[in-house]
Amino acid sequence: MGNSDARQFGPRLFAELKEIALDLTWTWDHRIADLFPALAPARWDDSGHNPIVLLAGLGAEGATLAIERPEARQALEVARTALRQHREQPPMQLAGRTPLMVAYFSMEFGLADILPLYSGGLGILAGDHLKAASDLGLPLVGVGLLYRQGFGRQRIETDGNQSEIYPEIAFEALPIERVRGAHGPLEVTCPIGEREVRVALWSARVGRVRLVLLDTDLEANPPDLRAITSRLYVPEPHRRLPQEMLLGIAGLRALRAMGIAPNVFHMNEGHGFLLAIERMRELVLERQMSLEEARLVTRAGFVFTTHTPIAAGSDRFDPALVRGLLGPYLSEVGLDVDRFMDLGRRNPGDATEPLTTTYVGLRMSDHSLGVSRLHAAVSRRLWKDAWPGLPEDQVPISHVTNGVHMPTWVAPQIGRLLSRYVGEDWCDLEEDDPRWAGIDAIPDADLWEAHRRLKRHLIETARASGAPLDPEALTIGFGRRFAAYKRANLLLHDRDRLQQLLADPQRPVQIVFSGKAHPADQEGKAVLRDIVALARTEPRVAFLEDYDLGVARLMVQGSDVWLNNPRRFLEASGTSGMKAAANGALNVSILDGWWDEGYRPGAGWAIPSGATIDRPEPDDDAEAEALFRLLEREVVSTFYARDSSGLPGRWLTMMRAAMRATLARFSARRMVAEYASRCYVPAAERVEQLQLLPDWGG
Numbered sequence: 227m228g229n230s231d232a233r234q235f236g237p238r239l240f241a242e243l244k245e246i247a248l249d250l251t252w253t254w255d256h257r258i259a260d261l262f263p264a265l266a267p268a269r270w271d272d273s274g275h276n277p278i279v280l281l282a283g284l285g286a287e288g289a290t291l292a293i294e295r296p297e298a299r300q301a302l303e304v305a306r307t308a309l310r311q312h313r314e315q316p317p318m319q320l321a322g323r324t325p326l327m328v329a330y331f332s333m334e335f336g337l338a339d340i341l342p343l344y345s346g347g348l349g350i351l352a353g354d355h356l357k358a359a360s361d362l363g364l365p366l367v368g369v370g371l372l373y374r375q376g377f378g379r380q381r382i383e384t385d386g387n388q389s390e391i392y393p394e395i396a397f398e399a400l401p402i403e404r405v406r407g408a409h410g411p412l413e414v415t416c417p418i419g420e421r422e423v424r425v426a427l428w429s430a431r432v433g434r435v436r437l438v439l440l441d442t443d444l445e446a447n448p449p450d451l452r453a454i455t456s457r458l459y460v461p462e463p464h465r466r467l468p469q470e471m472l473l474g475i476a477g478l479r480a481l482r483a484m485g486i487a488p489n490v491f492h493m494n495e496g497h498g499f500l501l502a503i504e505r506m507r508e509l510v511l512e513r514q515m516s517l518e519e520a521r522l523v524t525r526a527g528f529v530f531t532t533h534t535p536i537a538a539g540s541d542r543f544d545p546a547l548v549r550g551l552l553g554p555y556l557s558e559v560g561l562d563v564d565r566f567m568d569l570g571r572r573n574p575g576d577a578t579e580p581l582t583t584t585y586v587g588l589r590m591s592d593h594s595l596g597v598s599r600l601h602a603a604v605s606r607r608l609w610k611d612a613w614p615g616l617p618e619d620q621v622p623i624s625h626v627t628n629g630v631h632m633p634t635w636v637a638p639q640i641g642r643l644l645s646r647y648v649g650e651d652w653c654d655l656e657e658d659d660p661r662w663a664g665i666d667a668i669p670d671a672d673l674w675e676a677h678r679r680l681k682r683h684l685i686e687t688a689r690a691s692g693a694p695l696d697p698e699a700l701t702i703g704f705g706r707r708f709a710a711y712k713r714a715n716l717l718l719h720d721r722d723r724l725q726q727l728l729a730d731p732q733r734p735v736q737i738v739f740s741g742k743a744h745p746a747d748q749e750g751k752a753v754l755r756d757i758v759a760l761a762r763t764e765p766r767v768a769f770l771e772d773y774d775l776g777v778a779r780l781m782v783q784g785s786d787v788w789l790n791n792p793r794r795f796l797e798a799s800g801t802s803g804m805k806a807a808a809n810g811a812l813n814v815s816i817l818d819g820w821w822d823e824g825y826r827p828g829a830g831w832a833i834p835s836g837a838t839i840d841r842p843e844p845d846d847d848a849e850a851e852a853l854f855r856l857l858e859r860e861v862v863s864t865f866y867a868r869d870s871s872g873l874p875g876r877w878l879t880m881m882r883a884a885m886r887a888t889l890a891r892f893s894a895r896r897m898v899a900e901y902a903s904r905c906y907v908p909a910a911e912r913v914e915q916l917q918l919l920p921d922w923g924g
């Protein structure tokens with residue numbers, strides 16, 4: 227391309243670069259991501275590694291000049307080819323005869339470092355769900371909220387206390403676009419009490435899947451309504467309910483305005499519960515169904531995933547609040563406020579009982595699921611009252627065990643080994659594919675070298691935060707929300723013994739902690755303060771501030787051991803352990819959540835716990851003792867047992883076993899395929915059947 231040609235093609239080239247940046251496929255395919263630094267190496271760091279900011283800074287002219295460099299042109303070719311490959315992959319074959327379109331509703335989505343619309347595991351899971359749906363070519367659209375300030379960032383004060391800061395997010399720096407219709411930007415409205423709030427629609431492109439985001443921060447709205455989408459998880463119910471109304475009611479209206487017609491609706495946790503009512507409203511007003519008919523058709527098409535293992539984890543709304551904010555809307559649907567409240571009550575008819583969103587989700591969905599086998603058992607016990615008279619083991623809550631999006635979470639260094647020894651398409655293989663045996667052929671030296679590089683990266687980051695960690699010492703990672711039940715401080719139960727582990731001159735152990743406490747969780751904040759204090763006094767302990775997707779990636783890819791010691795039955799899934807195992811870290815974990823299914827002798831360790839589902843109260847001291855014993859007798863000695871070439875042979879065998887047990891079985895690809903075959907397809911067929919019944923209009 228000569229110079230004058232380049233200029234002529236400038237606008238078209240710039241449009242193509244923008245399209246590549248706006249398609250989040252680059253977040254999990256480095257062949258595409260590598261384009262941006264190649265385009266403008268000197269500007270990449272300044273952009274905060276944000277392709278949208280980079281391109282805005284370059285402008286069409288700058289981009290045209292940049293692409294004249296051969297490295298940049300080459301990188302563009304590679305990115306183009308990779309993106310085309312993703313888009314042209316054949317879609318998964320679905321069993322049903324009914325065309326499927328799934329709408330997936332979630333209060334948070336964790337997709338990329340530069341799109342901070344999540345707080346933790348629930349959001350990362352939702353992001354991984356969209357990415358896997360894109361890989362599979364499953365027809366699915368996500369619906370969520372666009373927050374001005376997100377969940378806030380963590381700051382550790384000099385006294386060790388956590389504070390939160392809420393910087394405004396500049397939407398023009400995000401990989402999103404306003405949704406436009408024939409007459410300009412599309413808007414919908416949502417009832418809030420006697421008022422209506424106007425809602426702007428945005429869209430993010432996650433490969434072949436679209437994520438629709440709702441935003442009330444419009445000048446046309448009064449200040450209190452503008453603020454509905456300011457922060458994720460506001461604690462006060464009178465601010466939280468409008469957010470959930472927006473997600474459920476305006477979310478469906480947004481899809482309608484965009485001409486998207488889902489036949490299956492998936493509620494990721496109960497926040498979207500009003501979606502069920504909005505769906506009934508459509509059926510009653512537009513299809514002339516009775517309320518009871520509408521309820522049946524709605525339920526048939528609904529899938530609900532519950533995530534919390536404690537009743538208090540579900541949102542609850544008082545009758546007066548519901549009446550004030552939802553009364554006018556419900557009367558339009560013809561639904562009496564008390565009848566509606568009953569959908570969310572343990573004891574329908576008890577006019578004083580608040581509405582619990584989980585009950586609404588369970589009662590309005592024909593498919594209700596927990597996020598691991600054990601969590602489903604806990605959920606059947608917790609919510610059995612929604613099915614009075616039914617024995618607990620027949621309560622219709624089953625499970626689709628969570629999975630993680632492997633292309634996002636597996637480090638490129640490990641991915642290259644898998645490509646070589648398993649196959650270029652390792653991300654797509656089913657669990658029983660014989661090619662997984664190739665993992666056993668990865669040479670010790672290569673696997674150890676790949677892991678050591680990743681570990682060095684983690685250690686360097688910890689060093690930059692002031693902790694003089696050793697790149698060769700056994701490194702334990704502990705990264706998760708600081709909620710008391712997760713017991714980040716379990717190792718503090720015996721300070722002397724901890725001290726001995728850390729200070730062993732021959733076989734030292736070091737720990738990297740990271741995690742946020744919920745702003746309103748004082749107990750969690752106290753635990754965090756203890757860990758920060760430990761990190762400040764103990765050179766072999768580091769605390770990394772502001773746990774997020776980027777910090778999580780660093781930790782799950784660079785740790786030798788992934789420690790998870792919650793009180794048993796309280797960790798519904800624990801996806802960080804899957805991410806770690808996929809990268810070859812060895813889990814040392816209570817048999818809770820996914821590990822109750824995932825644990826295999828020789829592929830990690832189980833911390834013994836005496837807790838049972840009938841007697842769940844743990845003995846913290848005994849479990850701390852068991853953890854120390856495991857670390858001292860097995861983990862440390864296995865790690866430091868070196869063969870003649872200085873490699874930990876037995877450890878490397880365990881790393882390969884962990885990868886093999888996790889990569890296919892706990893992938894988001896398996897999870898989404900399972901949701902499709904067990905829930906989405908049967909739901910679509912059932913809705914179709916019901917609507918064909920002659921009496922029900924159509």
Ligand SMILES: *Cc1c(COP(=O)(O)O)cnc(C)c1O
Nearest residue numbers: 346347706774775778800801802
């Ligand atoms: C994976 C992940 C989580 C969830 O981890 P748990 O094991 O459920 O605690 C939370 N936050 C971030 C940033 C993650 O990447």
